[in-house]
Amino acid sequence: MRRDDVSDLRKRSYDDKKYTLKEALSLIKTGDHIFIGSACGEPQYLVKGLVEKADHLADNEILHVHTLGVAPYTEPRYSDRFRMNAFFVGINTRQAVAEGRADYTPVFLSQLPKLISSGMIPIDVALIQVTPPDEHGFCSLGVSVEITKTAAENAKLVIAQVNRQMPRVLGDSFIHINNIDVVVEHDEPILECPRPERDIISERIAKYVSELIDDGSTLQIGIGSIPDSILDSLVDKKDLGIHTELLTEGVVDLVEEGVVTCAKKTINRGKIIASFAMGTRRLYDFIDNNPMVEFYESDYVNNPIVISQHKKMVAINQALEVDLTGQVCADSLGYKFYSGLGGQADFIRGAMLSEGGKAITVIPSTAKEGKISRIRSLLSPGAGVVLTRGDVDYVVTEYGIAHLRGKTIRERALSLINIAHPKFRNDLLNWAKEHHYVPQEVLPFPETEYPEELKKYVTLKDGSRVLIRPIRPSDATMKQHLFYALSKESVEKRYLGSLRAFPLKRIWPYVIIDYNNEMVLVGTVQDGEKEDMIAIGSYSRIPNTNFAEVALVVRDDWQNKGLGTILFNYLCELAKKRGLNGFVAWVMIDNKRMMHIFRKSGHQIRYRVEGNLYYVEIRFK
Known part of the structure; x- marks a missing residue:
């Protein structure tokens, strides 16, 4: 049958639509825009035949999304017959695109069906792969529906490779045999793409x-x-x-x-x-x-x-x-x-x-x-x-x-x-x-990895769940927000006196640390998508000693729930693993909660009074 009579093809029975590969491809004309089914749904038999048997073709555009199978039409020797237009550049077409022998059309896949339906991207011929028709005459496009169905619905000529190995997939994957012009029956394994090895x-x-x-x-x-x-x-x-x-x-x-x-x-x-x-x-x-x-x-x-x-x-x-x-x-x-x-x-x-x-x-x-x-x-x-x-x-x-x-x-x-x-x-x-993306005061980053393994969730007395983790450089703003959320009393007890402001330039030494001689643990909770810092516990090794100075602060609305105790005990655990013998701390005499945390830790506690402060020495057991 001549291509001029293609409109009559859809009226014929299934058996009458069955063509040999060469007969089917002879209906494609020079200059046609040819869409090829995508990814693992590529009709390999039709594609191979397109190159091997369609000697009459020239200046044909090949339209394709994901190319996984054979793509001989991208070879330089066929450049006068075919030019690829890829909507997604795959391994089989990458070189041709890089050398200018093929085109790439950047487009969001959500918009591509509309571009095809409107005629902005014309399709004359669709080469697709389908299941055999069911008792109602419907064939499934199987493993590849995305653009293929739209292409088939808008093509002037639809040539389908009917493959009994194609899975029948439900949903909007069906095309009726009445909407297919030519059938080429050929069974072959569907293209496979094994999962990559995990590294x-x-x-x-x-x-x-x-x-x-x-x-x-x-x-x-x-x-x-x-x-x-x-x-x-x-x-x-x-x-x-x-x-x-x-x-x-x-x-x-x-x-x-x-x-x-x-x-x-x-x-x-x-x-x-x-x-x-x-x-x-x-x-x-x-x-x-x-x-x-x-x-x-x-x-x-x-x-x-x-x-x-x-x-x-x-x-x-x-x-x-x-x-x-x-x-x-x-x-x-x-x-x-x-x-x-x-x-x-x-x-x-x-x-x-x-x-x-x-x-x-x-x-x-x-x-x-x-x-x-x-x-x-x-x-x-x-x-x-x-x-x-x-x-x-x-x-x-x-x-x-x-x-x-x-x-x-x-x-x-x-x-x-x-x-x-x-x-x-x-x-x-x-x-x-x-380039002034960050302040000049930001300290160099340590070349050690962030100790991800130290993160853990804890449950407080009231059932609240809190994430305890080491601080990160990106926590500077959160640490600043925590400071301004503290009551005047909490600020005085943590910083041993009145402190009205905590500008970012003072924060960097607290958030960029080596996680060895210095450790800062933060307690955070999720407020919707936002992470809130509600507590900080830290130690810093005193030079030339095996002791470190320790400090804790918990936001007022999270106090009396056991969070300070959890932070302190975790700091002790980490410090011992890093070879420290104990902590020292300066504590205001009226800070009874902090002294209570120290005393109930089970470690040896010594302290002396200096003015309105305790100087506390904690030796690990």
Whole structure:
């Protein structure tokens, strides 16, 4: 049949629509815009035939999102016949884009269906892969729905590879056989994408991210080895939901372990919602005819308004670089396009609008085997800003968590320097000082790692739960807020007299410490998304001795709950482990609470009176 008669194809029966590969591809005309099904749903048999058997073609544009399978049309020898237009740059098309033999169209996946439907991105031919039709004539697009369904609905010619190995996925994944022009039956294994091996950096990042995820949260897991590895760290969570563009095999494990139930989702309750899947046959068998799983197009799954309707929506995506102000590059390495916009911004913005939502950007602290920092003073020349300073929320490296939403440039810079690799921290700090992002009084950062292992939650007498952790440089403002929240009496007892102000320039020595000769522990509680500092306990080694001076302060409304005792005992424990023999302290004579804490500690206590002060010596047992 000639291409001119293609409008008659859809009226024919299924058997009459069956063509050989060569017959089907002969219907494609020179200059046609050809869409190819994406990711693991790529119709490999059709794509191979497009290059091998369609000798009549020239000047054809190939439109594609995620390219995982064969992509011979990107080879230089076919440049007169095909030119690739990628909406997401994958490993098989990266070189062609870098050399100018292929195009890259940066676009949010939530907007791409509309651009296709409106004709702004024309599609003449859609090469897709589907299941055999069911008894009602419906074929499922299987593992890849995102843009593929829209492309098929708007193409002038739809050629479908019918593959019995394609899983039948529920939701909005169906296309009726009446809307398919040509069928090429060919069974072959669906493309597989095994899970990447976990490494120590991914595991450390995953541990931090898991701390940010509450029971009942709904998750989006972005493309990349680190976001996927986070799933393995969630086995102790309850009633998680999934609303994500990409579905991977790690979700199957969490379903089988009873962690992912989708029972607390605000919309699509009880359902895993995605738009495409990448994994092994185990994942494809899981989604096959599974009522728990539904795939939809990207204009629904990636729609920030839809995403925001989930309470406690958590979006987790990987970045390539982050600068000290919070700008995130996720699609390019300098001037070279590495991936694409994809759905990262869609989900980040949706999560930020969600009630109790969190947007998490994960990134290893270094690249090129530790030679360069991914936390940068400025983004590399040519690097694209996928997330603006206003989009960023949490940034997580293997060295910790930086919470940037609502923070000043000073607070952002200090938070990000704190989670950079230790060997790059002071270079970043010096740059930040030079450009007045942070005050000149900020002390150099220690090259030791933040002692994350010292964090612990404690329960007070009234049942309140408090996080005890070592102080961080980014805590300067919180420490200042604590000072001004204290009563006059508490200030006098802590600082042994009247102190009217505590400017930032005096705070830096208290928040930038070595965690060995100096230790500062803070007690914090969550007030919604805000962390409040309610107590501080500290010691500082006295030079040339095995003793340290100790001090404690608890906010007035948190006193008499046992928090001071907990802080003191923990400081004693840490000091003994670091080789100290005891503490000394200056205490006002009327500070009976502090003396009570010392006496009931069980350590040997000596003291003498000097004026209106006790000089206390505490020897550890």
